[in-house]
Structures are given as structure tokens and as C-alpha cells.
Amino acid sequence: MQKSTKSGPNIREWVHDRIVILAISIFVIGGGVYIAADHFLSSDNIWLHPIKEFSLLIALIGIVSFGYEVFLRDLTFRQYKQALQEILNPDAVRLGIQGIFKNRSELGSATSFEGLFKKVKKEIFIGGSSLLSISTSSRELLKENVLQGINVKLLLMDPDSPVVELITKQGGGKHTFLNEIKTSLLLLQKIQDEIEETGEYPGRAKLIVHTYDTIPSHSFISVDSGDSTGVIIADIGPYLGRSTPRPSMMVVNKKNGMYDYWQEMNDLMWEKSKPVKPASAKPLESKTKTLLFSSGRETDFYDIQTESWQSASIAQMAPSWRTIKGSHWIWVRESATLEEAKTGSQNKFRVQFNIPPGKQTSIIRAQLLLRSDDVCHITVNDVGMNQEFGGSDYPDPFIIDIDKYIIGGKNEIAFELISFSKPNAESPDDNRTGLIYRLHIEYLE
Numbered sequence: 001m002q003k004s005t006k007s008g009p010n011i012r013e014w015v016h017d018r019i020v021i022l023a024i025s026i027f028v029i030g031g032g033v034y035i036a037a038d039h040f041l042s043s044d045n046i047w048l049h050p051i052k053e054f055s056l057l058i059a060l061i062g063i064v065s066f067g068y069e070v071f072l073r074d075l076t077f078r079q080y081k082q083a084l085q086e087i088l089n090p091d092a093v094r095l096g097i098q099g100i101f102k103n104r105s106e107l108g109s110a111t112s113f114e115g116l117f118k119k120v121k122k123e124i125f126i127g128g129s130s131l132l133s134i135s136t137s138s139r140e141l142l143k144e145n146v147l148q149g150i151n152v153k154l155l156l157m158d159p160d161s162p163v164v165e166l167i168t169k170q171g172g173g174k175h176t177f178l179n180e181i182k183t184s185l186l187l188l189q190k191i192q193d194e195i196e197e198t199g200e201y202p203g204r205a206k207l208i209v210h211t212y213d214t215i216p217s218h219s220f221i222s223v224d225s226g227d228s229t230g231v232i233i234a235d236i237g238p239y240l241g242r243s244t245p246r247p248s249m250m251v252v253n254k255k256n257g258m259y260d261y262w263q264e265m266n267d268l269m270w271e272k273s274k275p276v277k278p279a280s281a282k283p284l285e286s287k288t289k290t291l292l293f294s295s296g297r298e299t300d301f302y303d304i305q306t307e308s309w310q311s312a313s314i315a316q317m318a319p320s321w322r323t324i325k326g327s328h329w330i331w332v333r334e335s336a337t338l339e340e341a342k343t344g345s346q347n348k349f350r351v352q353f354n355i356p357p358g359k360q361t362s363i364i365r366a367q368l369l370l371r372s373d374d375v376c377h378i379t380v381n382d383v384g385m386n387q388e389f390g391g392s393d394y395p396d397p398f399i400i401d402i403d404k405y406i407i408g409g410k411n412e413i414a415f416e417l418i419s420f421s422k423p424n425a426e427s428p429d430d431n432r433t434g435l436i437y438r439l440h441i442e443y444l445e
Contacts, residue, residue: 019065019069023062023066027066030061031059033052034059094257096254096257101248119229120224122227125220125222125225126154127219127220128156130156130157135183135191136292136326137294143191146207148203149204150205153210155210156212158212159181159182159185161213162213163213164181166215179365180325183440185276188207188276210273212269216269218234219246220232222263225263226263227253234248234249290440291439291440291442292439292440294326294437295327295330300349301332315333315434317432323436324397327436336431336432342424343423344418344420349417349435352411352412357408363406363443366406366439366442367401367402367441368398369440370400371391371392371398371435372391372417373432373434374420375418376390379414380405381411383405392434417434
């Protein structure tokens with residue numbers, strides 16, 4: 001984890017961020033001096049005309065600076081950037097490629113869903129295997145877009161497809177993948193219900209969910225498909241297994257570029273898919289209640305200094321760490337100090353949730369997926385798990401069944417995260433620490 005440092009003010013950035021205000025100020029000062037000169041200097045004063053001419057020049061500089069900043073600077077910058085890209089990498093520019101990312105983590109660092117969807121005009125189209133990260137961390141963003149008139153199409157695998165069983169065996173026989181699909185369908189159905197129940201948005205659009213039953217050729221995010229400003233982010237290469245990192249490509253709609261190819265592939269997957277029926281969206285039964293909790297700012301950590309529980313922070317990931325869909329790596333701060341990297345640390349985290357009294361006997365599944373660095377001790381309602389959990393770089397996270405420890409009423413899962421000391425650490429990056437988890441609970445109402 002990187003040590004946070006504070007540097008002195010950067011004059012260039014300060015001026016850049018305030019250039020419009022500075023331009024207006026220059027104009028006002030120049031214009032003010034020009035007008036005031038007649039009041040403070042007599043008409044026969046030898047300094048009157050030089051001062052007025054100089055102040056008029058200053059005012060004109062302010063007007064030109066303001067106009068350039070407001071109307072021309074961004075346009076000029078984009079033109080220079082495009083020209084430079086064409087010189088350095090003419091093939092990529094000609095094909096409309098704006099970026100290539102070696103894995104999902106690098107893609108997420110470069111492009112956020114909020115930034116990608118900020119300028120959407122009419123449609124968002126997302127396809128993948130389970131879409132769990134979309135249905136969890138981005139559910140409010142999807143709902144907001146639909147209510148504002150943006151159509152959202154989502155495409156994920158059919159949980160009843162034989163391909164799911166094949167992929168499950170490929171992952172070592174664990175049912176994590178199937179659970180991810182079912183959880184996504186349940187959450188997406190809830191979003192659809194919430195949209196339908198919202199009455200104050202007459203211009204709302206539609207959230208449409210389809211499933212497919214073949215091995216996915218690629219995952220993708222498409223914004224304003226077919227539009228001149230359209231953007232597509234797609235995997236490069238075919239599906240090679242859930243544990244195999246796949247690079248991604250961002251392309252824009254450019255004539256004779258890669259955009260048309262990816263759009264055709266996306267449309268083909270949609271044409272071969274089928275709408276999700278309410279019954280299949282609730283694969284267990286209609287009276288099933290689902291609770292989903294993931295590591296993030298809603299997780300608490302115990303602050304020793306204030307002797308109180310505070311919201312955890314999203315932590316910086318180490319290069320070898322793996323994620324869990326829909327969750328974030330967390331710690332007490334975004335980054336540690338060099339002293340903490342050398343001496344190690346020990347911190348407590350918790351997540352709390354409620355199960356209606358008497359429903360603990362109706363629990364169908366209570367499963368905790370977890371990774372940590374270095375190790376984590378877990379306690380569920382004062383029952384300690386007799387194992388140390390780590391595996392930040394394991395292909396699969398730890399999967400812990402906790403259904404027999406869940407009680408009616410208030411429940412709490414406590415995490416004691418331990419980072420071992422590394423006396424020879426030269427920076428916080430040499431000894432990062434963090435925790436990531438996802439808790440999935442299903443019970444009959």
C-alpha cells in the first residue's frame with residue numbers, strides 16, 4: 001500500500017484550474033483602469049493615453065484568454081492529441097482503438113462505470129457470464145439511467161444451461177459460478193420491480209434482461225450502439241475459463257474500424273438469447289428472500305484511537321491480488337504508512353445484518369466468499385472459525401458455509417485481519433494488506 005504524502009502547491013495546476021476566473025479578472029482590471037483613467041488624470045496629462053492604451057490591451061488579453069479557454073482550448077487539445085496518436089500509433093487510431101488493458105483491474109482503474117455512462121444518450125448494452133459486479137455495485141446506477149430515459153439491455157448466462165455445469169467443473173467442481181448467476185437474476189428482478197413501482201418518472205425507459213446458453217465468446221459494455229459517439233469495451237479473444245485473465249479493448253465508432261465488428265458480435269449474441277421470465281429470475285421459488293453483503297464502505301472497522309466503529313476505506317490492491325465480483329478490497333485507510341509496513345498491523349472489521357426471528361430454520365444457503373492478506377480470523381456470532389483465511393492470489397476465494405451459525409434477529413460477522421511485519425520494507429508497497437468478501441444468504445419468507 002502506498003504511503004500518502006502531501007506536496008506543496010503546484011502553481012501551474014493552480015493557474016490551470018482557475019484560468020477562466022483569471023481571464024475575467026484581467027479583463028475587469030484592464031477595463032476598470034481604462035475607465036478610471038479619465039477620472040483620475042486630466043486630459044492634458046502625458047500619461048493619460050499610454051495608460052488607457054495599456055489598460056485596453058490588458059482588457060483585450062483577458063477577453064481573448066477567456067474565449068480561448070471556454071471555446072477553443074479543449075478542441076485544440078483534442079486535435080493535437082489525435083495528431084500525436086496518429087504519428088505514434090497510426091494503426092490503432094485508424095481502427096478506432098482508444099485503449100488496450102491487460103486485465104479487468106487495469107480496465108477498472110482507467111475507466112469507471114460512472115464516467116462511461118455519464119454522456120450516454122439512448123442505450124447501455126452489457127453482456128457477460130454472470131454480471132454479478134453489475135447487479136451489485138452498479139445497481140443504483142442502472143436504475144438511475146433507466147428512470148432518466150436510457151434503455152438498458154443486460155445479457156448473462158442461463159443458469160440451466162449445460163455450459164454452466166461445464167464451467168463449474170472447470171473451476172474445480174464448486175458451485176460459485178452458478179450461485180453468481182442466480183444471485184444476479186434475483187437482484188436484477190428486484191431492480192425491475194423497483195423501476196415499475198416508481199411512479200414519478202413518466203419518461204422512464206426499460207431494463208431488459210436476456211440469457212444465453214452457449215459458451216460466451218466475450219464480455220462487453222456498449223454505450224449508444226450504432227451512434228457516431230458510440231463506445232464499446234470488449235474482451236480480446238474467446239472465453240478461456242473464469243480463472244484466466246482476459247485483456248480488454250476500448251473502441252470508438254470509426255469508419256472501417258473495429259467498432260463494427262464488435263457491434264455485430266454483440267448483436268448476434270442478443271439475437272440468439274431469450275428474455276428472462278419471472279419464474280427463471282427467481283430460481284428457487286417466489287417466496288425466497290435474498291440478502292447480499294459485500295466488502296466496501298458499508299463494512300465497519302474498529303478505530304482504537306476513538307474506541308468506536310468507523311466505515312472502512314477502499315484499499316489499494318497489490319498487483320497479484322484477485323478480486324471477488326461485486327466487492328472491493330478494504331482496509332482502515334486507502335494506504336498504510338511505512339511504519340505499519342515494517343511492524344505489521346492487526347485490525348478488526350465487522351458486517352451486521354438481521355434475519356427475521358424464526359427464519360434461521362428456513363435458511364437455504366449462507367455462504368461467505370473471502371480473500372485476505374496476510375491472514376484473517378473469522379467469528380460468526382461469537383463462534384470462531386478454526387482456520388486462518390488468506391489466499392489473496394488464489395485462483396478461487398475461500399468459500400465458507402455459515403448457515404448453521406446464523407440466528408434469528410441481529411447477526412454479526414467479525415474479521416480480525418493480521419498483516420505480518422516486514423522490517424526491511426522500503427515503502428508501504430512492500431507490505432500491503434487488505435480484506436475482500438461477499439456474503440450471500442437465502443431463506444424462505
